[in-house]
Amino acid sequence: MDETEPAGGVPGPDDVGFPAHRAPRAAGMAELDGLVTRCRACPRLVAWREEVAAVKRAAFQDWDYWGRPVPGFGPADASVAVVGLAPAAHGGNRTGRMFTGDATGDFLFRALHEVGLASQPTSEHAGDGLVLRGVRLTSPVHCAPPANKPTPGERDTCRAWLTRELTLLGPGLRAIVVLGAFGWQALLPVLAECGRTLPRPRPVFGHGAHAVLPATEHGPELHLLGSYHPSQRNTFTGRLTMPMLTDVLRQAAFLGGIGPTGTGG
Template identity: 70%
Template sequence: MSDDERDAMPPRPDDADFPARRGPHCDGLEELDAAVATCRACPRLVAWREEVAAVKRSAFSEWDYWGRPVPGFGPGDAVLAIVGLAPAAHGGNRTGRMFTGDASGDVLYAALHAVGLASRAASTHIGDGLELRGVRITAPVHCAPPANRPTPAERDTCRAWLARELRLLRPTLRAAIALGAFGWQSLLPVLADAGWQVPRPRPAFAHGAEVRLPATDGGRELYLLGCYHPSRRNTFTGKVTASMIEEVLRRGAAIAGL
C-alpha cells in the first residue's frame, strides 16, 4: 500500500499516528473526548492500563475500571485550563475522569471548591454531580503510565490531542496552570502551536511562576502559571500545601476573569 493510499484511509485507533491524524479533524470537545477514549497508539500504555483494570487494587475490587484513555473534563467555553501529567492507575484509569479517585485529585478538587471553581469539594466518580466553573482539566498524556512516568515518545504521540483541545478552547481561554514541571514542559510547545508566542529561551518551571504569552493569531494573550503537582509525595513532604495551590488557583481565576 502506498503512503497516499494509506493517508486516504480513516485512521485506526491502534495506528501509531492515530492522534496526529484524528485529533486535528475533531470539530468540538465532545467529538475530541470520544476520539481520545478510543486511542490505542502507545502499546506500552495500552498494556499497562488494561492490566491494571483487570487485576485491580483490592480496595476497588468491585469497581468496573474504565481502563482507557481519560479525556479532559470541564466546559467547552473554559477560560482557565489546568494541565497535569497523566491519569493515575487507580484514579482516572479507574473512574474515567481526570484527577478523580486518587489522593492528588482529593487535594486538587478541594482547592478548586475552596476558591469557587468547583461545585463540590470531592470528585469520586462520573455522575457524582461535580461541575467545574470556567475550568477545563486535562493532561499531556491521557493513559495511565507505569510508575507515573510516560516516555518522551508517548508524550509526543499524545500531543496532538492536547493541541486540538487548546485550539478548540482558544476563543475563550485566558490562562493556563501547569501542575508540575512535566506539564509545564509539555505545554509550552503546544501553546506555541495553538496561537501564543512562547519566549526564547523557554521559561523555566517554578511554583508561582507567571508568564505572559502574546497572541500570534490576532486573538487574546494567555497567562501561563506554574504550580507544584498535588501528588501524594509533594503533599506528604509539605513541598506543596492546600493554601499554596489555592493561591495559584485564585491568581489564575482572577486573570481569567472568574
C-alpha cells in the same frame, strides 16, 4: 466510511498516527473527547492500563474499571485550563474522569472548590454531580503510565490531543495552570503549535512561575502559571500546601475573569 478504522491508508486507533490524524479534524470538544477514548496508539500504555483494569486494587475489586484513555473534564468554553501529567492507574484509569479517585485529585478538588471553581470539594466518580466553573482539567498524556512516568515518545504521540483541546478552547482561554515540571515541558511545544509565541528565553518551571504569552489574531494574551504537582509526595512533605495551590488557582481565576460564583468578573 468511519475514518477511525484502518482503511485506505487512514490510521486506525491502534496506529501511532491516529492522534495526529484525527485530533485536528475534531469539530468540537465532545467529538475530541470521544476520539481520545478510542486511542490505542501507545502499546505500552494500552497494555498497562488494561492490565490494571483487569487485576484491580483490592480496595476497588467491586469497580468496573474504565481502563481507557481519560479525556479532559470541564466546560468547552473554559477560560482557565489546568494541565497535569497523566491519569493515575487507580484514579482516572478507574473512574474515567480526570484527577478523580485518588489522593492527588482529592487535594486538587478541595482547592478548586475553595476558590469557587468546583461545585463540591470531592470528585469520586463520573456521576457524583460535580460541576466545574470556568475551568477545564486535562493532561499531556491521556493513559495511565507505569510508575507514573510516560516516555518522551508517548508524550509526543499524545500531543495532538492537547493541541486540539487548547485550540478548541480558543479565544476564551486566558490562563493555564501547569501542575509540575513534566506538564510544563510538555505544554510549551503545544502552545507553539497553537500559534502562540513563547518568550525568549523559554519560561522556566517553578511554583509561582508566571509567563505571559502575547495576544494573537485568534485570542487574547495567555497567562502561564506554574504550581508544584499535588502528588502525595509533595503534599505529605509540605512542599505543596493547600494555601500555595489555592493562591495559584485564585490568580488564574482572576486572570480568566471568573467571579466568585463562576461568572465573568
